[in-house]
């Protein structure tokens with residue numbers, strides 16, 4: 001009877017708490033107001049998050065009334081699936097000292113005397129208590145942690161895919177937590193990646209992942225709901241990171257091959273076109289017969305996935321590095337001339353571009369293996385970064401360069417720096433001599449200073465997406481890209497959506513489990529004969545209400561001695 005009351009009162013607290021927190025966890029993007037930014041006029045600098053949120057609702061309820069951008073990329077940074085390398089007692093017995101103690105006692109070891117044997121046994125027993133037990137406890141904790149982490153990441157991917165309706169998904173490198181793992185562990189983590197954390201996702205097929213060339217097949221049309229669009233919603237554009245294939249000094253053919261086999265190619269391009277249905281606008285597009293003087297190209301979004309792991313020197317495998325250089329050169333050589341409008345280049349890569357210390361959390365840093373070879377780096381070198389800015393994007397500090405050095409529209413997305421960072425790279429063309437250099441600043445201050453779009457100051461935004469790991473708040477990036485028919489240019493905006501640490505995820509599931517357990521016990525108590533006594537239980541609670549009322553009218557009495 002007492003137990004039933006206790007359980008019932010516990011359930012009164014547990015059930016609302018469990019229901020509320022479960023609702024919150026499973027609908028977190030709604031509670032947080034997460035949405036892909038909406039296309040907005042150029043004059044408007046601050047994104048309208050409320051309108052974007054309402055539009056996402058519309059997509060769920062009445063898709064035809066939505067004004068969402070035709071390209072919406074869910075960008076996830078550094079999941080870094082860990083595994084055996086982070087479990088202390090992996091592949092060895094849990095209580096080795098206890099085993100040794102038994103072996104000494106059973107005379108299965110060589111010891112000259114009984115005294116030494118007993119001394120050895122007591123040593124082993126001490127180590128059992130102070131080494132084995134903490135070690136095993138920590139290993140068990142880590143295993144549970146890893147198991148939960150897979151589902152925590154899965155929760156982010158699944159929930160945002162459902163709520164925010166991305167058209168494309170990318171994971172910006174460091175899918176795995178270590179490049180040193182052997183084949184069996186690599187296969188286990190691959191299994192966990194595809195069958196748990198990114199369940200429902202698919203690798204980009206090799207025949208779709210194109211090599212840059214003059215002639216290319218389109219990867220799809222944007223803003224058109226066809227079978228291709230459905231296929232792209234499932235695909236995950238995986239970028240190779242240092243923990244997947246290694247830095248330049250560790251990058252071998254074997255590491256690259258196993259990555260590409262499971263996660264997709266490490267370097268390719270995808271070209272998407274946007275149909276222009278408005279006949280007036282369509283008629284302004286360049287055509288070598290009908291419209292040879294136009295500088296308007298068919299709107300195209302070009303995604304370039306670059307493995308920038310081996311751009312810097314020295315590299316372990318020169319031929320792999322040469323291939324990467326050739327790839328970047330081919331990307332540059334097959335890009336549209338800078339004078340033309342309508343193309344947008346989205347670079348997906350892992351290591352951020354060079355920037356001076358103090359702009360982002362990671363400062364420039366390099367370390368090398370003894371025999372040469374890049375062992376670690378925080379950022380690309382300044383030279384490699386210029387390859388992106390001046391090569392792929394065609395930006396130039398010289399105002400007499402083609403297109404006044406203003407380059408192509410686009411953005412760079414990457415990971416690596418788990419903290420995330422939003423920056424703007426620019427070069428001041430009016431400065432003379434050595435002082436005319438690439439500089440970087442935080443995006444919000446660049447915008448406050450009116451840098452983007454300023455004549456004589458070409459520039460490019462780079463977004464380093466904060467990691468989706470629990471320690472960094474389970475973040476996800478939402479990039480929208482849309483086309484401005486008036487100016488014949490693509491525009492984009494970016495937003496973050498962070499679930500919160502993994503502790504909250506654990507807390508909610510624990511709470512649910514406890515609530516279910518208490519509920520089960522309560523029902524068992526009810527069924528197991530306590531039914532008859534349920535009437536007295538009700539009277540008991542009634543009588544307690546009564547006695548409280550009694551207390552009100554008769555303040556002194558009923559043991560209420562604390563009152564003055």
Ligand SMILES: *[C@@H]1O[C@H](CO)[C@@H](O)[C@H](O)[C@H]1NC(C)=O
Nearest residue numbers: 187190191192193194195262
């Ligand atoms: C995922 O699971 C399926 C079915 O068990 C299996 O065939 C597939 O190989 C797994 N994927 C990976 C990457 O291990």
Ligand SMILES: *[C@@H]1O[C@H](CO)[C@@H](O)[C@H](O)[C@H]1NC(C)=O
Nearest residue numbers: 274275276277282283298299
């Ligand atoms: C422009 O119109 C022509 C003729 O209808 C069509 O074939 C073409 O695909 C259109 N271009 C774009 C970019 O939609």
Ligand SMILES: *[C@@H]1O[C@H](CO)[C@@H](O)[C@H](O)[C@H]1NC(C)=O
Nearest residue numbers: 428429430431432451454457
């Ligand atoms: C560019 O350089 C000129 C001349 O040195 C200077 O007046 C101007 O403020 C600079 N612009 C920016 C955006 O730094």
